[in-house]
Amino acid sequence: MADSLSVGQRVELTINDFAVGGEAVGRVGNFVLFIPGASPGDKVEAQITELKKNYGRARIHRIIVPSMRRIQPRCPVYSECGGCHLQHVNYDSQLEFKTKMVQDALRHIAGLDGVKVRPCKRMSRPWNYRSKTQMVVGAKPYLLRTDNNKEEDNVPRFHPYVGYYAKGTHSIVRVENCAIQHEVNNELMNACREAIERLQWPVYNSEDGSGAIRYLVARHGYYSNQTLLVIVSSQPRLPKVREFVDIVRKRVRSLCGVVLNLNPHRTNVILGTRNSVLWGSDHIVEEVAGLKFNISANSFFQVNIEGLETIYSQLDQFLQIQPRDTILDAYCGVGSLALYMARQAKRVFGIDECQEAIEDAVVNSDLNGLTNTTFMDGTVEKVLPGLCSKGSLLQRRTSFSAAVLDPP
Numbered sequence: 001m002a003d004s005l006s007v008g009q010r011v012e013l014t015i016n017d018f019a020v021g022g023e024a025v026g027r028v029g030n031f032v033l034f035i036p037g038a039s040p041g042d043k044v045e046a047q048i049t050e051l052k053k054n055y056g057r058a059r060i061h062r063i064i065v066p067s068m069r070r071i072q073p074r075c076p077v078y079s080e081c082g083g084c085h086l087q088h089v090n091y092d093s094q095l096e097f098k099t100k101m102v103q104d105a106l107r108h109i110a111g112l113d114g115v116k117v118r119p120c121k122r123m124s125r126p127w128n129y130r131s132k133t134q135m136v137v138g139a140k141p142y143l144l145r146t147d148n149n150k151e152e153d154n155v156p157r158f159h160p161y162v163g164y165y166a167k168g169t170h171s172i173v174r175v176e177n178c179a180i181q182h183e184v185n186n187e188l189m190n191a192c193r194e195a196i197e198r199l200q201w202p203v204y205n206s207e208d209g210s211g212a213i214r215y216l217v218a219r220h221g222y223y224s225n226q227t228l229l230v231i232v233s234s235q236p237r238l239p240k241v242r243e244f245v246d247i248v249r250k251r252v253r254s255l256c257g258v259v260l261n262l263n264p265h266r267t268n269v270i271l272g273t274r275n276s277v278l279w280g281s282d283h284i285v286e287e288v289a290g291l292k293f294n295i296s297a298n299s300f301f302q303v304n305i306e307g308l309e310t311i312y313s314q315l316d317q318f319l320q321i322q323p324r325d326t327i328l329d330a331y332c333g334v335g336s337l338a339l340y341m342a343r344q345a346k347r348v349f350g351i352d353e354c355q356e357a358i359e360d361a362v363v364n365s366d367l368n369g370l371t372n373t374t375f376m377d378g379t380v381e382k383v384l385p386g387l388c389s390k391g392s393l394l395q396r397r398t399s400f401s402a403a404v405l406d407p408p
């Protein structure tokens with residue numbers, strides 16, 4: 001079939017499904033085409049943009065019959081921004097698609113057929129729920145047209161861009177009010193943009209590696225109302241730090257710390273490994289279900305607090321932990337699930353490859369007065385077999401009443 005198709009050709013097709021990553025899938029004959037921005041149920045005219053042996057890609061040229069699932073995306077930059085992929089379909093369809101992603105992963109990646117997957121849980125706050133944002137920073141000069149419009153009066157002005165990468169590119173889409181971010185994080189990003197512009201902070205240029213500021217990361221505690229800002233920079237020193245902090249604090253009263261993360265490498269990985277505190281604290285403390293959590297710059301923490309509370313209620317419902325139980329929390333992060341289970345279990349073992357997260361998990365245990373947790377730093381693949389074998393790290397074989405897995 002691929003032989004009879006060509007790049008640039010327009011084809012009519014009906015979309016059947018979503019693929020992993022949120023692109024829609026349709027077929028011309030038996031040939032699979034991935035089409036971003038389409039919805040199952042759409043009949044579209046699409047223009048082919050890429051052809052491989054077994055599949056191709058196309059962009060929508062015209063929607064002939066729109067799917068009943070379609071809705072107006074809430075975000076004004078949705079069509080360009082690479083952050084979201086499903087805002088053009090209703091919430092029920094989004095949940096259906098996420099459930100199917102889990103089913104497909106179990107079947108096709110893990111080779112497990114017939115596992116019953118329960119439907120994805122509906123959130124009461126599907127917007128502005130994310131407690132962590134990571135925005136990219138870049139510079140774009142623009143020509144300011146003066147009142148009398150004379151060419152010589154056009155002045156190049158420094159104009160920092162703070163936002164997300166456009167779909168499939170490294171160009172930055174300026175984002176001022178992300179519809180899924182917590183409002184405080186949006187305000188913090190806008191305050192940083194203003195401060196960078198006012199202080200003319202050197203913005204990183206990914207083409208030649210010049211400049212300094214690469215990303216801004218915000219973490220907001222939904223219940224604690226504490227906010228941490230992480231500035232990712234290719235340079236270890238920044239000018240006018242005090243002025244920067246003053247500008248940002250005036251707009252974001254919940255700010256409790258500003259951390260400089262050094263990332264001099266020419267890579268797509270956002271965070272480097274070295275942090276230094278520019279002002280205030282190096283972490284926030286969040287409180288959920290009566291538990292306190294230290295969350296520092298590099299640690300994972302569930303970005304959707306209502307999602308975390310939903311996981312807790314599922315743990316209650318499915319595990320019904322007894323005081324004699326020993327539980328494994330594989331991929332435990334800062335211990336958000338482990339500590340919840342430790343309140344009922346005899347002992348909980350947590351394993352995570354991120355050393356900083358394990359350090360936080362130990363601190364979090366102490367913070368909550370829990371003495372029945374053991375956190376181990378390393379990959380689950382390496383640590384778990386050792387834990388379960390005779391003559392293990394702990395002198396005796398550990399067996400678990402239940403295991404919780406929350407891999408990336």
Ligand SMILES: C[S@@+](CC[C@H](N)C(=O)[O-])C[C@H]1O[C@@H](n2cnc3c(N)ncnc32)[C@H](O)[C@@H]1O
Pocket residue numbers: 300301302331332333334335336337351352353354357378379380381406407408
């Ligand atoms: C989705 S997070 C889950 C964190 C935790 N369960 C929670 O609710 O906060 C996934 C975690 O897996 C860790 N991770 C990734 N690959 C790993 C591996 N091979 N072995 C152990 N931990 C890993 C990451 O550092 C991250 O903390």
